[in-house]
Amino acid sequence: MEPIVVISILGGLIVLVLIVGAPLKPIRLVGQLFVKVMIGALLLFFLNAxxxxxxxxxxxxxxxxxxxxxxxxxxxxxxxxxxMFIL
Structure with a gap:
């Protein structure tokens, strides 16, 4: 896909969410899960380092x-x- 198409689709989705509105609780839960996964990846990086x-x-x-x-x-x-023990 062309970058302009991707940016246009994302912009359209943002405008749609702003106009229609979105339930905040599911979006908040997905955001918190995403942050926790990123923190977990960072912790694994430091563990490996x-x-x-x-x-x-x-x-x-x-x-x-x-x-x-x-x-x-x-x-x-x-x-x-x-x-250490199983693999």
């Missing part, structure tokens, strides 16, 4: 970022245990 000294590498993908983002430190600990 500092874990290289002890041969620790947990792949960063949507599933592992979601687990670490939603569960926090216990989720990261679970991913490390799975990586």
């Amino acid at each position: 500092f874990g290289t000294t002890i041969d620790l590498h947990v792949p960063i993908n949507f599933v592992t970022a979601t687990i670490s983002g939603l569960l926090g430190l216990p989720g990261i600990a679970a991913l490390v245990i799975i990586d």
